[in-house]
Amino acid sequence: MKEAELWSVAVSPHVKSHESVEKIMWTVVACLMPSLILSIFVFGFQTLIITAVSVGSCLATEAISQKCLRQPVTIKDGSAVITGVLLAYVIPPGVPYWMPILGGVVAVFVTKQLMGGIGYNIFNPALIGRAFLVATYPVAMTSAWLPPLREASIFKYMAPGVDAVSTATPLYVLKHYGLDALIEKFGSLSTMYGNFFLGLRPGCIGETSVLLLLLGGLFLIYKGYITWHIPVSVFGSVAFFTWVFGGEGYFAGNPLLAILSGGVPLGAIYMATDYVTSPNQKTGQILFGIGVGALTVLIRLKGGYPEGVAYAILLMNTLTPALDGWFKPKRFAPAKGAVK
Amino acid sequence: MQATLLTFPKGGVHPPESKKLSEHLAIETLPLPDEVDILLQQHFGAPCKPVVDKKAKVTEGDVIGEVAGGLGAAVHASVTGTVKGVGASTNPVSITSASVTIQTDRDAPSRTYPLDDWRNLPVDELKKRVKAAGIVGIGGAGFPTHVKLSPPPEAKVDLLIINGVECEPYLTTDHRVMMEHPAEIIEGAKIILAMLGIKKCHIGIEANKMDAVETVRKVAAGKTSDGFEISVDALEVKYPQGSEKQLIESVTKRRVPGFGLPFDVGVIVQNVGTTKAIYEAVALNKPLYEKVITITGKGIARPANLKVRIGTRLSDIVSYLGGTQPDLSRIVMGGPMMGFPISTLDVPVTKTTSGVLFLTEKEIDRRAHSQCIRCGWCLDACPMGLQPNEIGVYVEAGRAQDTAKFGLFECFECGCCAFVCPAKRPLVQFIRLAKLKAKR
Numbered sequence: 220m221k222e223a224e225l226w227s228v229a230v231s232p233h234v235k236s237h238e239s240v241e242k243i244m245w246t247v248v249a250c251l252m253p254s255l256i257l258s259i260f261v262f263g264f265q266t267l268i269i270t271a272v273s274v275g276s277c278l279a280t281e282a283i284s285q286k287c288l289r290q291p292v293t294i295k296d297g298s299a300v301i302t303g304v305l306l307a308y309v310i311p312p313g314v315p316y317w318m319p320i321l322g323g324v325v326a327v328f329v330t331k332q333l334m335g336g337i338g339y340n341i342f343n344p345a346l347i348g349r350a351f352l353v354a355t356y357p358v359a360m361t362s363a364w365l366p367p368l369r370e371a372s373i374f375k376y377m378a379p380g381v382d383a384v385s386t387a388t389p390l391y392v393l394k395h396y397g398l399d400a401l402i403e404k405f406g407s408l409s410t411m412y413g414n415f416f417l418g419l420r421p422g423c424i425g426e427t428s429v430l431l432l433l434l435g436g437l438f439l440i441y442k443g444y445i446t447w448h449i450p451v452s453v454f455g456s457v458a459f460f461t462w463v464f465g466g467e468g469y470f471a472g473n474p475l476l477a478i479l480s481g482g483v484p485l486g487a488i489y490m491a492t493d494y495v496t497s498p499n500q501k502t503g504q505i506l507f508g509i510g511v512g513a514l515t516v517l518i519r520l521k522g523g524y525p526e527g528v529a530y531a532i533l534l535m536n537t538l539t540p541a542l543d544g545w546f547k548p549k550r551f552a553p554a555k556g557a558v559k
Numbered sequence: 560m561q562a563t564l565l566t567f568p569k570g571g572v573h574p575p576e577s578k579k580l581s582e583h584l585a586i587e588t589l590p591l592p593d594e595v596d597i598l599l600q601q602h603f604g605a606p607c608k609p610v611v612d613k614k615a616k617v618t619e620g621d622v623i624g625e626v627a628g629g630l631g632a633a634v635h636a637s638v639t640g641t642v643k644g645v646g647a648s649t650n651p652v653s654i655t656s657a658s659v660t661i662q663t664d665r666d667a668p669s670r671t672y673p674l675d676d677w678r679n680l681p682v683d684e685l686k687k688r689v690k691a692a693g694i695v696g697i698g699g700a701g702f703p704t705h706v707k708l709s710p711p712p713e714a715k716v717d718l719l720i721i722n723g724v725e726c727e728p729y730l731t732t733d734h735r736v737m738m739e740h741p742a743e744i745i746e747g748a749k750i751i752l753a754m755l756g757i758k759k760c761h762i763g764i765e766a767n768k769m770d771a772v773e774t775v776r777k778v779a780a781g782k783t784s785d786g787f788e789i790s791v792d793a794l795e796v797k798y799p800q801g802s803e804k805q806l807i808e809s810v811t812k813r814r815v816p817g818f819g820l821p822f823d824v825g826v827i828v829q830n831v832g833t834t835k836a837i838y839e840a841v842a843l844n845k846p847l848y849e850k851v852i853t854i855t856g857k858g859i860a861r862p863a864n865l866k867v868r869i870g871t872r873l874s875d876i877v878s879y880l881g882g883t884q885p886d887l888s889r890i891v892m893g894g895p896m897m898g899f900p901i902s903t904l905d906v907p908v909t910k911t912t913s914g915v916l917f918l919t920e921k922e923i924d925r926r927a928h929s930q931c932i933r934c935g936w937c938l939d940a941c942p943m944g945l946q947p948n949e950i951g952v953y954v955e956a957g958r959a960q961d962t963a964k965f966g967l968f969e970c971f972e973c974g975c976c977a978f979v980c981p982a983k984r985p986l987v988q989f990i991r992l993a994k995l996k997a998k999r
Contacts, residue, residue, distance in 0.1 A: 227889045227925060228902055229925070230988035231895070231897050231898055231987055232897070232974030233891050233896075233918060233924075234575070234924065235926075236981075239982075243981055337932055338933055338982075339930065499934070500935070500938070550944040551569060551969065552804070552817040554817030554818040554969070
C-alpha cells in the first residue's frame with residue numbers, strides 16, 4: 220500500500236438514495252411536456268414560443284440574480300425550468316412575448332431568489348408571476364386567448380367568425396352567459412365533457428387537457444415524488460363546494476364541469492403540490508387541498524374573475540407554515556418533560 | 560411458517576442490501592498477526608486500568624485491563640506473547656487512545672477451554688462469568704453486558720429478544736454466525752433466560768436471511784424439554800429494523816418510552832454475537848477476545864467473513880485478503896448507514912467492530928448538498944418521528960441551540976433522513992453538531 224493514498228471521510232450515512240433534486244425537477248418537467256405538445260396541435264406554434272420564452276426568462280433571471288447575489292448558479296437543477304413552464308401554462312397563449320419575460324423575472328427574482336432561493340420561497344413563483352401580470356396587464360391577461368387552429372376540426376367549440384366569446388375560456392362563458400350557452404358551443408353536453416377531458420378547448424396553454432395532466436400526475440405519484448393527498452382533496456373540495464353552492468339553490472351545481480373546465484387539474488397536481496409552499500404532513504396537506512378548493516369555488520362564484528385556482532393556491536401558501544406548525548410528525552416516544 | 564413478516568410502524572428506508580458479496584462465504588480464521596493493539600476502552604464507560612507492564616509475558620485470555628471504577632468491562636490478551644508497550648494506539652474515533660500492544664509468540668500452544676455444565680451453577684456465578692469475560696454488546700453499542708443482564712428488581716422483565724436482524728447493508732457477520740453456530744446461540748439464549756429467571760425468548764431475523772431463520776428455527780425447535788420457549792420471528796427487510804427500540808416494537812408491539820430502556824417494557828435485547836460470547840463465557844469460561852467481522856465492499860480484493868483476534872490491525876487483514884482495489888475511496892468501520900470512516904489502516908479491531916467496508920467511488924455518494932427543498936421525505940423516513948429538515952435549517956442559520964424542540968435528543972443517528980434526502984444534505988452531521996450546542 221502506498222503511503223500517499225488518501226481516502227475520503229464524511230459523517231454517515233455513506234450510501235444515499237439515487238434520488239436528487241435534479242431528478243425530481245426534470246421528471247416534473249417531463250410530465251408537463253405532453254400538454255405542451257397537445258397545445259401545439261390545438262393552438263399552433265405560438266404556444267411553444269411562449270413556453271420557450273418563459274423558460275428562457277426564468278433561467279436567465281436565476282443565473283443573473285445568483286451571479287449578482289454571489290451565489291452558486293443552480294439553473295441545472297431544473298426548478299427554474301418548472302417555473303418557466305408553469306408560468307407559460309397559466310397565461311393566455313396570445314399575449315405578446317415580453318409578458319412571459321416580465322412574468323419570469325417577477326417569478327424567479329422577486330418570488331424565489333430574493334426570499335433565499337430554492338426551498339425558501341413563501342409563494343409559488345409561477346403563480347406570483349401570473350398574479351403580477353394579471354394585476355398590471357389585466358386586459359391582455361384575460362382576453363389574449365388563441366382561437367384553436369381551423370385544422371383542429373374535431374374541435375367543435377370553434378364558432379364561425381371569431382369573436383370574443385368564441386375564444387374565451389369556458390369558465391368565462393359560464394360566468395357571463397350560463398351553462399346553456401356553453402353547451403351550445405359544443406353541440407351536446409357529452410361532447411363538451413369529452414373535449415374538456417382531452418383538452419380541445421380554449422384556455423391557458425397547459426391547463427386544458429385533463430387527461431394528459433392526470434397521466435403525468437399519476438406518474439409522479441407512482442415515482443413517489445408527490446402523494447395523492449393534495450390533488451385528491453383539491454378535486455374533492457372543488458367538486459363538493461361547486462355541487463353545494465354552484466347552482467340555482469343549494470345542491471344543484473355541476474361538480475364535473477367545475478373540475479374539467481378550468482385550471483383545477485394543473486393547479487391541483489402541479490402547483491398545489493409544490494414542496495416548499497405546501498404542508499409536508501398528510502393532515503396538513505388534506506386541509507391545504509380543501510382550502511384551495513373552497514377558495515377556488517368562492518372566487519369563481521362570488522369574485523370578479525371567472526377563474527380562482529391561482530389565487531386560491533397563493534392564499535393557501537400563506538397558511539403553509541401554520542399548517543406545518545399545527546400538524547407535526549408524531550414523535551415515536553418523546554420523553555416526559557422533553558422539549559416539544 | 561409465519562403468515563406475515565413483523566415490522567415497526569413508522570419510517571424506515573430500503574438501502575441496497577449489498578450483502579451478496581459476502582453472505583455465502585463461510586467464516587474463516589485469520590492467521591495470528593505479529594502484533595495486536597488492544598484498546599483499553601472498548602466499551603461504554605470508563606477506560607480500563609492496565610494491569611500488565613512492558614515485557615510481561617501474557618497468555619491469551621489473561622486479563623490485561625481491569626475496570627477502574629464505574630461502568631466498564633475487563634480487557635483480555637487476545638494472543639499469547641510479550642507486552643511490547645503500554646501506551647497509545649490509533650483509535651477509530653478519538654484518533655489515539657490508551658492501549659496495550661502485544662507481540663505474538665507464534666510457538667505458544669493455543670489455549671483450550673473445556674466445556675462446563677452451566678445448568679448446575681447459581682445465577683450469581685453465571686453473571687460473574689459474563690463480567691469476568693469482559694463481554695459487551697458487540698453489535699455496536701459496547702454496553703457492558705453484565706450490567707444489562709442485571710435489570711433493577713422493579714423492572715418486570717418477561718421476554719428476551721435476540722437480535723439477529725443485521726439491518727445494516729453489507730454486513731453479514733451475524734448471518735454467518737447464525738448459519739454456522741446456531742446451537743451456541745440457542746444455548747447462550749438459555750443461559751440468559753436462566754440468569755433473568757424467565758422462559759420466553761424471541762429471535763428476530765430479517766427476511767433477507769431466510770436460510771438463517773430456518774437454521775436457527777430447527778435448532779430452537781429441537782430442544783424444548785428444558786422448559787424454555789424460544790421462537791424465531793422473520794422480520795420485514797427495512798432499515799433500521801435492528802435498532803433496539805424498533806425491534807422491540809416489531810416483535811412485541813410494546814413501545815419503549817422516550818429516553819427509556821428496554822426493561823421499562825419488560826424486555827432485554829441481546830445481539831446474536833453477544834449471545835454466542837455469553838455462551839462461551841459461561842459454558843467454556845472463555846473471555847471475549849476474538850470475534851467474527853465482515854470485510855467487504857468492492858474496494859477489497861477478496862471479501863470475507865473473518866474470525867479475528869481483538870486488536871488485529873486492519874493492515875494485517877487487508878494484506879491477508881490480497882490488498883485493496885485501485886478505486887477504493889472510503890473505508891468504513893461498521894455499516895454504511897451508521898459506521899464511521901477511518902483514514903488509516905493502523906486501526907485495530909475492537910469488541911464492537913462488526914465489519915469493515917472498503918467502498919469504491921461508485922458505492923458511496925459524494926454529491927454536494929444544496930438547500931433544503933422541504934420535500935418532507937426525511938419526515939416520512941425518520942423512525943422516531945422527528946424533524947431532521949428543521950434541525951438542518953436551524954443549524955445552517957446558526958441556531959443549533961434551539962433545535963431540541965424538533966426531537967433532537969431522541970435521534971439515534973440511524974441516517975434514514977440523510978439517506979432519502981434528494982438535496983443530499985448531511986443531516987446526521989447537522990444533528991450531531993446540534994447535539995453539542997443544544998440543551999435538553
